[in-house]
Amino acid sequence: MPILHHLNHSRSQRILWLFTELGLDYDVQAHFRDANTGLAPNSLKAVFDLGRSPVVALDDEAHTILGESGAIVEYFAQTNPQAQLTVKPIEPLFSQYLYWLHFAEGTMMPPLIANLVLGKAKAKKKPFLVKAIADKVIDAILNAYYAPNNEQNIAHVETHLAQQAHIGSDFFVGDRLTAVDFMMLFPLEAMVASKPGSMPTHIVAYVNRMQQRPAYQQAIREGGEYNFGPKNAA
Numbered sequence: 001m002p003i004l005h006h007l008n009h010s011r012s013q014r015i016l017w018l019f020t021e022l023g024l025d026y027d028v029q030a031h032f033r034d035a036n037t038g039l040a041p042n043s044l045k046a047v048f049d050l051g052r053s054p055v056v057a058l059d060d061e062a063h064t065i066l067g068e069s070g071a072i073v074e075y076f077a078q079t080n081p082q083a084q085l086t087v088k089p090i091e092p093l094f095s096q097y098l099y100w101l102h103f104a105e106g107t108m109m110p111p112l113i114a115n116l117v118l119g120k121a122k123a124k125k126k127p128f129l130v131k132a133i134a135d136k137v138i139d140a141i142l143n144a145y146y147a148p149n150n151e152q153n154i155a156h157v158e159t160h161l162a163q164q165a166h167i168g169s170d171f172f173v174g175d176r177l178t179a180v181d182f183m184m185l186f187p188l189e190a191m192v193a194s195k196p197g198s199m200p201t202h203i204v205a206y207v208n209r210m211q212q213r214p215a216y217q218q219a220i221r222e223g224g225e226y227n228f229g230p231k232n233a234a
Contacts, residue, residue, distance in 0.1 A: 001025045003057040005047050007040055008032050008225040011069040012054030014182050016219035018073055021177070022080050028222065070105050070183060077179040085179045097173045097180060100160075104183035108157070111149040112187055154200065157188070161202035170209050185210050186228070193228040 004019065006012045006028050019026045031044050031053060045051035048067055056072050058064040066072055077085035087097035164172065172180045189207045192199050210216060211230045220229045 001027055002059045003027045003029055005029045005031060005044060005053055005055040006223060007044065007053035009227045010053050011186055013219065013223050013226050014069050014186055015054045015056065015072055016223045017216050018076055018182050020215040020219045022076060022083055030224065073179050073182050084176060087173065087178060093174050097178060100172055100180045101183055104187060108153050108187045111153065112190065154203070158200040158202050161206050165202055181210060189228045
């Protein structure tokens, strides 16, 4: 069976949810972030030289190590065709499926991560004179690029989800759960969790729907600490 090397508060929660939705037999090896730095532990480097999660040891003859949550989602979506998590090239929504599948990490995550990292840098204690200069530089970077891009991305997603709601779909592409939902939920729920009450209505509704799925709830219970999940999941 595949082995997921799971890191708390990370993208590997996607893979737990995916495996649960697929009904796979799998094993989980838990790794925990450093309480002070928030960084992944060295134990992950023994599995994958980049020391990042998610990482899956595939159930094949070579016990292949596969990283990148997008690659893992695509691999298991395509190797479990009975679940119908992919959109085939002959289907009308194939281009939309591909776009949103890669939008999650290619467009949505970079400014989100930058805002998070620069926000932590701004909050870090510094000598008074250094803080004044550093904070101005950080604000200038955020205001010139990352914050506007993040806002545009949010508006772009909200418009799409509003269109999906208009046609009566609960999902990101078409009228069924696809690999896109596993990819897009992570950045959206991270934003909803970090800015409760300030996110657009269709994004919030989408996050709530996905988090209410039985497989998602089961994955939360199995994965343990996860800052971005529903607060009532236990």
